[in-house]
Amino acid sequence: MFPPLILLWTYLLFFNPDPCFSSLSFPLFLCSPYNSLHSHLTVIGITGSFGKTSVKDFLFTILSGWEETLKTPESYNTVFGIAKVVDLELLSKTKFFICEMGAYVRGEIKEICRMVPPDYAILTAIGSQHLERFKSIESTTQAKFELIDSVNSKHALVNLDNPLIATRITLSQYHGVKTYSLVNPQADFFVKKYVFSPEGLKFVLIYQDKEYSYVSSLFGTSNLYNLTAAISMALMMKVPEKIISQQVGQITPSPHRLELKKINQATLIDNAFSSNEDGFTSLISDLSKLPGKKVLITPGIVELGLRTVEVHQRIGGLASKVFDKFILVGKSIRTLSLEQGIKKTVSFIPNSTNLWPLIEELSQDYDWILIENDLPDNF
Known part of the structure; x- marks a missing residue:
């Protein structure tokens, strides 16, 4: 027995002659009864050449300590995988939906954003991962920025230490995009100092001239970047600092990732x-x-x-x-x-x-x- 929304979506995709339903961009949240059930929902989209699953998992731990939160499981980050999660797991009481968005070609993330319109966006990194499929770094960059292009720039967060991202956000349309960094004090969210050891991480994050201290059992610089992204987004969403600090202490590594x-x-x-x-x-x-x-x-x-x-x-x-x-x-x-x-x-x-x-x-x-x-x- 197929879930009703997936059946409806398949029909609209393959059989409905109306051109507005001729692609995978049919917005799930505009479909009754989803429109009324999820009008209060805040969607956070996350993409990047790497780091997106860990950032998703870390942000989920933080937000779930505040409000009812759903995330795409494991590495469910394609159009059909996300549609399945929305249809089977999204509840009327869900406040936040953290949606990992993957792509192998340009246009895929744009389709996901049409299907599940994000309110906030995180871009973790752009690199040579999947270069064999994207064919060029420029194509990879354009594909990943489809998520940033889909939200208000003030609700977008990107990694300023990634050279490809840092170059692109100098374009005028990205004025207002928030940044995080471990090396550049000009970033909106700057890790002033950090210490890592086999026991974990200790670091100080500066945001709007205020210092926030955190302790985590996570290992390695890569995880510090991922955790910084999650904390920064939580602060952007005005999660109470007490909850953030408490939940950071509960964060564990994503499976088989450091x-x-x-x-x-x-x-x-x-x-x-x-x-x-x-x-x-x-x-x-x-x-x-x-x-x-x-x-x-x-x-x-x-x-x-x-x-x-x-x-x-x-x-x-x-x-x-x-x-x-x-x-x-x-x-x-x-x-x-x-x-x-x-x-x-x-x-x-x-x-x-x-x-x-x-x-x-x-x-x-x-x-x-x-x-x-x-x-x-x-x-």
Whole structure:
């Protein structure tokens, strides 16, 4: 039995001759009874080449401590996935809906915004992730900014430390867009100082000349960016500071995204969900500041297109200065390029199927074990 809204939507999409229903942009919230049930709803759209799922999860923890909140589950970020969530899970009492928006081509995020019109927007980053599909960084940039273009600029929040975003928001139509940064004090939300350790993060965020101090169990600079985005949006939405501070202490990593697990004497960093150039580089830098012997296990980064060799050789060179042992998963252009950059002895394993016995063995002799990305068989 198909849910009624999905049946209606499918009919309008494929059979209704009216051109206003000829694309996937049919607004779900304009459909009765959704119009009356959700007139009070505030929608927060989140997109980016990376970081969007973690920001969504962190913001959900904050907002759910204040009002009834729904988020798209896991990585449900396509038109049909979001339609399913709205149809089956959105309740009349829901105050906030946090909607992760993904895309592989230009126009997809624009369609999602027509279907689920956002009131607020967060753009986490633009990078080489999925470059193989977007074909160019300019195309990626235009696709991600479809979300920012869909809201009042004063309700948009972007990462000022991302060069591609910083360049684009100088255009006149983005006047008023709010920014967050770990390095630029001109940002609307600026992390004045921070300390990270295996125990977590401590940092001070400045907004409108006021300082806010936070403590979190999250690990790494990438998570600090994600948490800063979530807190900044909560402040924009006027969530009481007491609730924000309380809920930040409850935030845990999104599954397989910089999760720390203790195994014997070693700390396992489970970053197996996916990988991207910026995050990988940042994590290598973070680990360079921590003592102990370190192991890197990775199949590399997918969908980099023509930059695959260049990126992996560069990351291999950085990793060679930090890690003591290298285990590369599969022999591919990615891992062979990593080997060229590392310029040290590396080990290859055919796949990650039986990885845990190896991790158990490594945990006897090493202090840090990083699993960076975990590819499906078709890669």
